[in-house]
Amino acid sequence: MSALPGLRPEVRDSCTSLGLILLVVLFMGLARSIAQKQLQRPVAHAFILEFLATFQICCCTHELLLLSEQDSAHPTWMLTLIYFFSLVHGLTLVGTSSNPCTLMMQMMLGGMSPEMGAMRFLAQLVSALCSRYCMSALWSLGLTQYHFSERSFACQNPIHADLAKAVITEAICSFIFHSALLHIQEVRTKLRIHLLAALISFLAYAGGSLTGALFNPALALSLHFMCFDEAFPRFFIVYWLAPSLGILLMILMFSFFLPWLHNSQTINKKE
Numbered sequence: 202m203s204a205l206p207g208l209r210p211e212v213r214d215s216c217t218s219l220g221l222i223l224l225v226v227l228f229m230g231l232a233r234s235i236a237q238k239q240l241q242r243p244v245a246h247a248f249i250l251e252f253l254a255t256f257q258i259c260c261c262t263h264e265l266l267l268l269s270e271q272d273s274a275h276p277t278w279m280l281t282l283i284y285f286f287s288l289v290h291g292l293t294l295v296g297t298s299s300n301p302c303t304l305m306m307q308m309m310l311g312g313m314s315p316e317m318g319a320m321r322f323l324a325q326l327v328s329a330l331c332s333r334y335c336m337s338a339l340w341s342l343g344l345t346q347y348h349f350s351e352r353s354f355a356c357q358n359p360i361h362a363d364l365a366k367a368v369i370t371e372a373i374c375s376f377i378f379h380s381a382l383l384h385i386q387e388v389r390t391k392l393r394i395h396l397l398a399a400l401i402s403f404l405a406y407a408g409g410s411l412t413g414a415l416f417n418p419a420l421a422l423s424l425h426f427m428c429f430d431e432a433f434p435r436f437f438i439v440y441w442l443a444p445s446l447g448i449l450l451m452i453l454m455f456s457f458f459l460p461w462l463h464n465s466q467t468i469n470k471k472e
Contacts, residue, residue: 214345218347222264229256252325253297258294258299263336267348276406283402300416300418306383328419359425361410368443371414372444375443375448376447377404378416383451416447
């Protein structure tokens with residue numbers, strides 16, 4: 202901690218955690234730059250970029266959770282960090298999804314082949330697990346008083362609601378987020394990234410006290426791997442099936458129900 206003299210211990214720890222997050226973003230950006238120059242095969246290129254993107258999001262979220270535990274009395278500070286790093290991810294991870302539910306949406310809407318989707322899904326799962334063990338190794342260095350590798354080997358249960366309410370929360374968050382993702386593609390990039398960052402922050406605020414509002418199965422696996430081991434059915438239903446249900450409902454509504462309703466109204470008007 203001598204690198205930050207004159208600061209209170211809690212401020213020093215927060216600065217160290219933020220510095221660690223920024224280093225992860227910088228190293229992943231460097232790795233992406235090298236991959237784009239060196240990898241010529243589209244499949245290998247897509248796999249590596251998806252791996253790096255998921256790794257960045259998972260590592261940063263691990264550290265953000267640690268920061269939230271340090272300063273739990275000031276939730277607005279944590280929402281500000283979520284908004285800021287959502288902007289960072291949006292700016293740096295263009296062309297990747299880092300979320301199995303987003304892959305599902307793209308495949309069901311015909312925007313991605315099943316083979317490419319399966320390959321990206323594999324990259325996300327491998328990256329989610331790798332990020333967990335990487336953060337455990339970094340925490341074992343004891344950079345702050347909150348960094349200790351033992352925390353990664355315990356289940357920090359994030360579900361503070363009954364199963365039905367937790368499923369509804371994750372499904373609704375996934376529905377809202379992916380609906381926005383689908384319908385603001387025509388918005389200018391800079392504005393779109395701000396809108397999505399604001400939406401992520403809102404969903405984290407609205408559902409954070411119940412499930413953490415992750416609506417990302419790969420991220421949930423990285424953050425709560427030990428919980429999946431201890432209570433697999435509950436966590437699988439909440440963090441895998443519920444977000445997938447939100448995607449299915451969203452596609453059924455916008456691709457089938459609303460067009461059917463519009464056509465029915467048009468026919469009735471002609472009659």
